[in-house]
Amino acid sequence: MLKDILDVLADPVDLSPLRGADDFSRLVSETGHSYDVARQGYVTLAGGKGLNHDGDSPEMVQSREAFLSQGYFAPFVEAVTEAVEDVLEVSAPDVAEPVILEVGAGTGYYLSHTLDTVDGSRGVGLDISVPAAKHLAKSHPRVGAVVADVWERIPLIDGSAHAITVIFAPRNPAEFRRVLVDGGEAVILTADQGHLDELREPLGILGVEEGKLERMLEQAQGYLEPVGDAELIEFPMQLEREAIAAQVGMSPSARHVDPATLQERVAALPERLEVTARAQLIHLRKA
Numbered sequence: 001m002l003k004d005i006l007d008v009l010a011d012p013v014d015l016s017p018l019r020g021a022d023d024f025s026r027l028v029s030e031t032g033h034s035y036d037v038a039r040q041g042y043v044t045l046a047g048g049k050g051l052n053h054d055g056d057s058p059e060m061v062q063s064r065e066a067f068l069s070q071g072y073f074a075p076f077v078e079a080v081t082e083a084v085e086d087v088l089e090v091s092a093p094d095v096a097e098p099v100i101l102e103v104g105a106g107t108g109y110y111l112s113h114t115l116d117t118v119d120g121s122r123g124v125g126l127d128i129s130v131p132a133a134k135h136l137a138k139s140h141p142r143v144g145a146v147v148a149d150v151w152e153r154i155p156l157i158d159g160s161a162h163a164i165t166v167i168f169a170p171r172n173p174a175e176f177r178r179v180l181v182d183g184g185e186a187v188i189l190t191a192d193q194g195h196l197d198e199l200r201e202p203l204g205i206l207g208v209e210e211g212k213l214e215r216m217l218e219q220a221q222g223y224l225e226p227v228g229d230a231e232l233i234e235f236p237m238q239l240e241r242e243a244i245a246a247q248v249g250m251s252p253s254a255r256h257v258d259p260a261t262l263q264e265r266v267a268a269l270p271e272r273l274e275v276t277a278r279a280q281l282i283h284l285r286k287a
């Protein structure tokens, strides 16, 4: 719940601390800005003109929930949780309630698994999508759901996150550096060339561009640096048509191919297909 993470939340306008007001129906800052808490339990923390885009649509969030709940990405979730446990051993050895920030947290599938595994840990689930935040808010008792844009100021006070996770979502290295505690790290899982390759041609969906990881490291330069080499995580999935439709529906491809065409193409696939999942996991620490 938001109450669990209130001590680390900050006013997006000036980063002053926030407190609950009016029975927690609003969060207010020392400088007088006020943010309504939605009845579904999330808060939108955006300053100035508000948010620039919507993030994942309700349909995409629904597809994500449908796909992930079947456990197809279990090796990814296990790898991310293990990585966070390793980070916390260094960044929060004596901290009873360490803070894990997940950026672009979607439905909270990854964050809630990590919170289940790490005793006492608290999660800030940040996403720009309101439909995602509604899921996030319900995903775990120790998750606080925040609607915010990672490209803007992250509404967390300086040095408050013991670990950051980013799974197939956008990053902001300068802000990650600011909100991480000393010794904290960001754990990034990013799709690698070959991810879902068996689906690309038959469905006409987007591929992973070459050099994606290298470009990310370049963009992080001066703020964050890699800790060791990236770990390749690759495994086969046996997907039926319904799961394939959900996988495509939760990805950016959902925006690039007309839904009726996609449906026709999925219907033309064999009943069951072996599809490769392939991503790189890397740790980044303050440079």
Ligand SMILES: C[S@@+](CC[C@H](N)C(=O)[O-])C[C@H]1O[C@@H](n2cnc3c(N)ncnc32)[C@H](O)[C@@H]1O
Residues within 6 Å of the ligand: 054, 055, 056, 064, 103, 104, 105, 106, 107, 108, 109, 110, 126, 127, 128, 129, 132, 148, 149, 150, 151, 166, 167, 168, 169, 170, 250, 251
């Ligand atoms: C590919 S999804 C990944 C979701 C989740 N990490 C998962 O793997 O299940 C990317 C997520 O990032 C969110 N997102 C996109 N742009 C964002 C931004 N500028 N700030 C915060 N979240 C953003 C989307 O709404 C979406 O939930």
